[in-house]
Amino acid sequence: xxxxxxxxxxxxxxxxxxxxxxxxxxxxxxxxxxxxxxxxxxxxxxxxxxxxxxxxxxxxxxxxxxxxxxxxxxxxxxxxxxxxxxxxxxxxxxxxxxxxxxxxxxxxxxxxxxxxxxxxxxxxxxxxxxxxxx
Numbered sequence: 001x002x003x004x005x006x007x008x009x010x011x012x013x014x015x016x017x018x019x020x021x022x023x024x025x026x027x028x029x030x031x032x033x034x035x036x037x038x039x040x041x042x043x044x045x046x047x048x049x050x051x052x053x054x055x056x057x058x059x060x061x062x063x064x065x066x067x068x069x070x071x072x073x074x075x076x077x078x079x080x081x082x083x084x085x086x087x088x089x090x091x092x093x094x095x096x097x098x099x100x101x102x103x104x105x106x107x108x109x110x111x112x113x114x115x116x117x118x119x120x121x122x123x124x125x126x127x128x129x130x131x132x133x134x
Contacts, residue, residue: 005092007085008044013037014081019072033072036084040065045092052095060091067091 019033040053053067060067071084107115 005045005089005096007038007088011038011043012085012088013039014084016077030075030077032075032077032080033070034077034080034084036067036069036071036081036088038067038069038088040067049092049096053092056095058091 013036015035015037016031017033017035018031040050043050045053053061054065058067060069062068067088069084069087071080071087073083074080
């Protein structure tokens with residue numbers, strides 16, 4: 001399934017917090033880190049993708065079915081906001097992609113014969129290394 005999806009503004013809940021880590025005085029004054037909350041059940045996503053998202057074993061997914069993404073890479077609140085939305089879209093895209101079903105196959109008769117020939121050849125080489133007993 002190929003899904004080109006962008007969340008609506010009402011689906012996203014942003015809260016701004018102080019970022020952790022280095023940054024000096026700026027990190028203590030400015031709330032530039034972003035917590036993005038996305039409620040899967042209330043979203044406009046197709047039901048199949050909602051089920052796949054809820055089935056994920058991801059630490060960003062709460063028991064209530066809310067995805068929480070924290071972005072604090074940049075010193076800019078807007079860049080962190082855009083980064084959080086991009087990561088949410090990537091997560092949804094990864095779930096939307098369905099892997100191709102694998103069909104069971106078996107090796108051809110010729111490939112089986114070549115494998116057995118190689119094994120007997122290797123066996124002969126190793127047998128030739130053995131010490132001869134008189």
